[in-house]
Amino acid sequence: MTRDADDCHRCGRCCKRWGTALAGTIDDLYRWLEEERYDILQYCSARMNDGTVVCGAELTIRDLGDVYVVDLWKAPDGSSLHTCPFLSYDEQGLSLCTIHADKPSVCRNFTPYSWDNYETILDCPAHREKKRLNGEP
Ligand code: SF4
Numbered sequence: 498m499t500r501d502a503d504d505c506h507r508c509g510r511c512c513k514r515w516g517t518a519l520a521g522t523i524d525d526l527y528r529w530l531e532e533e534r535y536d537i538l539q540y541c542s543a544r545m546n547d548g549t550v551v552c553g554a555e556l557t558i559r560d561l562g563d564v565y566v567v568d569l570w571k572a573p574d575g576s577s578l579h580t581c582p583f584l585s586y587d588e589q590g591l592s593l594c595t596i597h598a599d600k601p602s603v604c605r606n607f608t609p610y611s612w613d614n615y616e617t618i619l620d621c622p623a624h625r626e627k628k629r630l631n632g633e634p
Pocket residue numbers: 511512515516581582583584585593594595596597600601604
C-alpha cells in the first residue's frame with residue numbers, strides 16, 4: 498500500500514516508541530562518516546566482530562568491515578536513551594525530525610503502514626484511519 502506524505506499526522510508516537518531501538522546499517526555509518534556528521538554518529542552504537550561496542554563517533558571508514566550490528570540510538574557512553582535525540586516538535590506541537598535530510602534508512606523507509614502489527618495499529622493514528630477508510634477491522 499502506498500501513502501501520501503500528508504497521511505502522517507506527525508504525532509511523533511512512532512519516533513517516541515521505536516526511536517531508541519532502531520537498526521542502523523553500515524551504509525548509514527558510511528554516509529555519516531563521509532559527511533563528518535559526528536552530531537549523529539555520537540548516538541550510534543556499533544557492535545564489532547570482536548565483541549566490543551564502539552560509539553559511532555570513534556569509528557573510521559576503515560573500521561566498517563568489522564561492524565556487525567548498528568544500534569540506534571544510544572547515548573555516547575553506550576547507555577540507553579528515553580527517546581530519539583533528534584525528535585522535536587514545532588510551534589504547533591507537530592513532530593519533526595531534526596536530521597530529516599540525513600536520517601537513517603530505517604526511518605526514511607518507514608511509513609504509517611510499514612509494520613502491520615497490533616502495536617503500530619494501536620499507536621499510529623494514520624494507520625488506524627487508513628484501515629477505517631478501507632473498511633478493514
Ligand atoms: S531519526 Fe528522525 S525519523 Fe528517526 S526516530 Fe529519530 S526523529 Fe524519528
